[in-house]
Amino acid sequence: MSRRPPILPTLVVLAAVATMIWLGVWQLHRKEWKEGLIARWSAARALPPVAWPTVPPADDSLLYRRAEGFCLAVINFSARAGEDRYGNAGWRHLASCRTGGGEGPGMLVDVGWSNAPGAPPKWIGGKVSGIIGRDRDRHILLVADQAAPGLVPSAAPDPNDEPNNHLSYAVQWFSFAAIALVIYALALRQRWKREDGEGRKAP
Secondary structure, three states: OOOOOOHHHHHHHHHHHHHHHHHHHHHHHHHHHHHHHHHHHHHHOOOOOEEOOOOOOOOOOOOOOEEEEEEOEEEEEEEEEEEEOOOOEEEEEEEEEEOOOOOOOOEEEEEEEEOOOOOOOOOOOEEEEEEEEEOOOOOEEEEEOOOOOOOEOEOOOOHHHOOOOHHHHHHHHHHHHHHHHHHHHHHHHHHHHHHHHHHHHOO
């Protein structure tokens, strides 16, 4: 009796497996890209400070750079969950600043950490230096080296905290491809056993 697998189902399974393998390889390339990006960001921390940009860049080219800016006036404060430089959980206090007389995005400054949201910090602005990071909305902000009165410095942005799960995603896709092949092989085996049994019963 013929042991050739059915053409159409086999083509469908092989196409699905090829797609999964391609996705796994793509994730490996993404892993290499992300590792290079993290290495570049790590090196950026040793570069000379830059002035806070008048217009935020469209890319992540300024992330983890040391920067200096001047807060002319605090427009408002907000508190968001975060950590201090010792890893303690609490609240980061962010100041939205006006940096010039005209319209513009201004500057968002992390002025320090406390263990409770509390009242707005007693900070009226001025010269700020620190490291450029991102807030939860992926907007850039300046994490100040020196905290506002009554606060302690927030955790400095660290490129090693950037997620890089591409290797695990690649392993998942390769595993899915292997599982699909095993399942299809078992299905073919069951089909052929059933056909053999039916052939023996036939007169």
